[in-house]
Amino acid sequence: MKIRKLVGKVHLWLGFASGLLVLFLGITGCMLAYQREIEYATQPYHFVAHQNEEKLPPSKLREIADAQLPGKMAHSVSYEQGKASKVVYFSFEPEYYFTVFLNPYTGDVIKVKDMDKDFFRILIMGHYYLWLPPEVGQPIVASGTLVFVLMLLTGLILWWPKNKAARKQRFSVKWGARWRRVNYDMHNVLGFYMTWVAIFIGLTGLIMGFQWFSKSVYWAASGGESLVEFYEPHSDPAQQVSHTDMPAMDRVWLKMLEEHQQVGGSLEVHVPHDDEASIETAINPDTDTYWRGDYRYFDQYTLEEIPVTHSFGRFSEASLADKIIRMNYDIHVGAIGGIVGKTIAFFASLIAASLPVTGFAIWWGRRKNKETKKPERVRKLKVN
Structure with a gap:
């Protein structure tokens, strides 16, 4: 007692x-x-209603969105069947967060949204x-x-x-x-x-x-293994090779497009923020959750995939502990x-x-x- x-x-x-x-x-x-x-x-x-037409590449959508937000740096471009494509602008210094919604087939701007006012x-x-x-x-x-x-x-x-x-x-x-x-x-x-x-x-x-x-x-x-902090792998500018006129992020997007069409869900392509950044892609087969996302990283010059050792890499290579960390947010909100x-x-x-x-x-x-x-x-x- x-x-x-x-x-x-x-x-x-x-x-x-x-x-x-x-x-x-x-x-x-x-x-x-x-x-x-x-x-x-x-x-x-x-x-956005589905159309039997090719979608515009991420560099084109980014170019259209950039005109709406001059001076801002795009972070990522995303695609999802039946949904508007989103070009996200995010930065800590200076601080801003915008999303531009576009028709992926025509490039028409549907809405420019200041997320800090959402x-x-x-x-x-x-x-x-x-x-x-x-x-x-x-x-x-x-x-x-x-x-x-x-x-x-x-x-x-x-x-x-x-x-x-x-x-x-x-x-x-x-x-x-x-x-x-x-x-x-x-x-x-x-x-x-x-x-x-x-x-x-x-x-x-x-x-x-x-x-x-x-x-x-x-x-x-x-x-007994240690958690590896998230990091973004780097590209090697010294390995720069000549490509066609197609931007590197478009070439990566085309590389992932067939897999995305087979898996479904959403495809996101990150814009390299400097000369040493890699190009990150994310294919999420279930857009109601996040834990099953397949994250890949590519050298922006050679387009070769760069392996990572943290939890947010290829889903097929994720351990039980990695999946628990990935599930954390989805468990927290009940999704x-x-x-x-x-x-x-x-x-x-x-x-x-x-x-x-x-x-x-x-x-x-x-x-x-x-x-x-x-x-x-x-x-x-x-x-x-």
Whole structure:
């Protein structure tokens, strides 16, 4: 009982320390669960009708998009059946993030979008960084996530029934009782059911938030191997050879096009940002998730493929530990389970957001009870 009381104190003070942050992350997590579905339903510029014509090469689409954003450096060009091609412009210094949507068959510009003004982009920046500078907000969110995981574990200990008579009360909410009892049951019962999903949301958040945690997970999953940090392989300007007038990124695109047509999904070609950069391509057969993407890197002069040793290389060469790291984001948002997984993640986030509120109500109610009982004890002492 002393241990249980100590765990209760730890649970209470952890709740005070992280309650507002958990409430915020839970609500924003709910709003982000169906991001893609909402965007596709409300933003028609994502779609282009299929045509029996050849699509324009990435260099041509980039040239058209460059005219819309003079002075900006293109990052990538993407293709997907039935969707508009996207030319993404992204930079940290100077900071900007734009997406140009184009018809891949005609090159017509459908929309130029400043992603820093996009609703979901703003929401993500709050969810990841609390709208603070990343070096400030990210450690706060990661630390709050760690506290949340500890609260889930201490909550399970407190939930565990003391005896057989109390066991039934731990699995159902007594909706017909007084509001305090309903509130108590919602905190305990819904918290118990939510824990088995939220623990994965929390742990995947820790993988994104702490390098030491992601390295530890990789080490355990790989049987003792170290996680290789992502890096971009370099091209060798000294190996430059003469080609046709076709730009290197177009030649790589043609090289990958046949495989893309066989696999389906999306094809993305990155623009080399300097003379030593490689040309990265990504073929994702399932555009609802990211973990199955096949990432390839090519020398921009010789067009030879450059092998990599980090997790984001060829999917066929990815180890179990690599796939776990790749799956991390898809697990975090529930996309790994399709629309059902997103729905489960939505309700888990919603219940997680409610726990600080119901927990505070439990604490406040007990505190008020102690205050009302104290004068009664004082009166009895005076009478005696």
